[in-house]
Amino acid sequence: VNAEAILADTVREAGDRIRAALAIRFRDLDLAEEAFGFASLRAVETWSRDGPPRDPAAWLYAVARRRAFDLGRRAKVRRDAIHDAPQPPSNPETLLLAAFEPIPDERLRLIFICCHPALAPEARIALTLRTLCGLSVERLARAWLTTEAAMQQRLTRAKRKIRDARIRFEIPEPDAWGERLEAVLATLEIAYAQAYEDAAGASEAADLAGETLRLSRLLTELLPDEAEVLGLAALIRLAESRRPARLDAAGAMAPLSEQDVRLWDDRLIDEAIALMRRAAEIGRSGPYQLMAAIHAAHATRRETGFIAWGDIATLYDYLLTVRPSPVAQVNRAVALAEALGPDAGLAALDAIEDPGRLAGWLPYQAARAGICAKAGRAGEAAQALRAALALDPAPAERLFLARRLAELSA
Amino acid sequence: MQYLLIIYSNEAERDPATLQEITAAHMRLGAELQETGAMVGGNRLKPSDTATTIRTTGGVQSLHDGPYAETREQLAGYYLVEAADLDAAIAWGRKIPGGQNYAIEVRPIWPIG
Secondary structure, three states: OOHHHHHHHHHHHHHHHHHHHHHHHHOOHHHHHHHHHHHHHHHHHHHHHHOOOOOHHHHHHHHHHHHHHHHHHHOOOHHHOOOOOOOOOOOHHHHHHHHOOOOOOOHHHHHHHHOOOOOOHHHHHHHHHHHOOOOOHHHHHHHOOOOHHHHHHHHHHHHHHHHHOOOOOOOOOHHHHHHHHHHHHHHHHHHHHHHHOOOOOOHHHHHHHHHHHHHHHHHHHHOOOOHHHHHHHHHHHHHHHOHHHOEOOOOOEOOHHHOOHHHOOHHHHHHHHHHHHHHHHHOOOOHHHHHHHHHHHHHOHHHHOOOOHHHHHHHHHHHHHHOOOHHHHHHHHHHHHHHHOHHHHHHHHHOOOOHHHHOOOHHHHHHHHHHHHHOOOHHHHHHHHHHHHOOOOOHHHHHHHHHHHHHHHO | OEEEEEEEEOHHHOOHHHHHHHHHHHHHHHHHHHHOOOEEEEEEOOOHHHOEEEEEEOOEEEEEEOOOOOOOOEEEEEEEEEOOOHHHHHHHHHHOOOOOOEEEEEEEOOOOO
16 A cells, blocks of 8 residues: 555645644644644554555544644643534544544635735735645745745744734625735735746746646635636636747747747636636626736637737726736737837837836836837837846846847847 | 724824814724723823833933834824724724824734733
8 A cells, every 4th residue: 555645645635625624623723734744644654554544534634633632732722722613532433433524625714814914915825825735835935935944934923923913713704805805816916926927937936836726726616706716717827828838949038929829728728718708707897807808818819810909908998997007007008009009009108107117127128129119219129128138137038138139239 | 802903193184173073083983892892991192292202221211302213103092902803903993083194003912921
């Protein structure tokens, strides 16, 4: 019997559910983590000796729960446990029965706790990936390009605040629902942005992208009637579908409108479109659905061979009304330049407020360079490219910008 | 569990009419806190130019005219409330009036003993 393989399968299948059930039942994230770790170790020992149980997930949950009760009693934290928590099973019969008790699905509650707006945004996703998905501190530190010690501290601080300030262990009330859900979605968005950042797609980041895809899917299962949840899941899938096409053969960044559509991941695009259809049926639009729609408009190039820039510009107009941002303004200018001509694009760029701040912002300079080149203003385009190159772009983008600059000079 | 809701506001931004309005809103909030049994205590503070700070440096005490921190927003008052959890305390904090620009800090009480 390969106990370790069975354990790995069980943890992959049911790990998040067991971790969440423990965390919520004992209202203590550290205790839950420790108990789950203990149960996993005990599983390998016991299953190699006696063979695996009929229901390995239920076995893990029962053993972890018993361990948590013991640890809790020992640490005298029992008074903090929920009042209706049953007594620990004391004899073999109750233990056996408990082993077949279904594992309650507390994943949504745990997500809401880990993504509570009273926690620092950069701590939320790390906490979610640690406590729900079981990612190691070492792996999280790698994804965030920080040290293990710093990541551990971030997690410890967040967990201490949950405990000491007593963050509520319940699903938010209707009056708080909007804000709380927004915090959850923003957390996932930050995680994916982190994973997406470098076009070269370092393996750690790609790994994080996989976890974000999984979490966003889980959220659509837990909250099937929230249109923005579906919208975000679609958005992440559309962005991720292009990962194989984001670099050209020379390792330079390939801009979305020039990517080889044959490299896109059709399965992810189709999944995203299905999610967007479901969201549209709910009939409550929002920024994530709009962003997904913009990505989807680009994705239709797969079938039509062209980009409907006019539609994309209109979608950015809508997006700017519900969620104004410099990124959306710059991208709208690019779409207008393609749809109506470079003059319209430049006018839109120039209309963005606070040009002083934008000058030091890479996407702005890159967009400016593209539009100026299109307008035949080579000097200004080269100037913008040099400004962009001075802003420390990631290697793949540097290659792309340098190549454009060389083309202009030629 | 008890939470201290600390009010920080800009003293320069106060005109008498809004001040009166805000005071009335505080009275209503106080009554609501009393009715629900959440009120443990609370008070407003006189402006920060009445503050005196006793600072100890290297074991030596000295007095200073003025508040501990010279910031734009100053400690203006507090409520001490009984709440089930942080979320309930935040819900009370949101109800504290104060005009257009102010901040409420929500801090759990750390009981001694």
